[in-house]
Amino acid sequence: MLDDIQEDRAQGKYTGRMGTESRLLMALHRQCLCHHCAKFKPNPDGREENCEIANKLYDLCVEYDLVTPVARCPQFVQREG
Numbered sequence: 001m002l003d004d005i006q007e008d009r010a011q012g013k014y015t016g017r018m019g020t021e022s023r024l025l026m027a028l029h030r031q032c033l034c035h036h037c038a039k040f041k042p043n044p045d046g047r048e049e050n051c052e053i054a055n056k057l058y059d060l061c062v063e064y065d066l067v068t069p070v071a072r073c074p075q076f077v078q079r080e081g
Contacts, residue, residue, distance in 0.1 A: 017065045025069070032069035038077040051075065 039051040
């Protein structure tokens with residue numbers, strides 16, 4: 001699998017800036033734990049309702065133009081439904 005990831009690198013734009021990305025990992029982005037967590041409530045106008053960890057991670061991603069799916073979280077709560 002590591003070879004697949006290394007061979008899958010390409011230049012691409014995510015937020016308007018060019019960067020190197022893995023198409024395989026980008027396709028898995030929605031598998032991030034945040035998207036399945038009851039504490040994840042992204043809302044630009046209501047950050048106080050969202051998970052503190054998700055807010056900090058989002059700020060880091062915006063600052064450095066990153067995409068960072070979460071694979072481990074000590075505060076994860078399974079979303080119902």
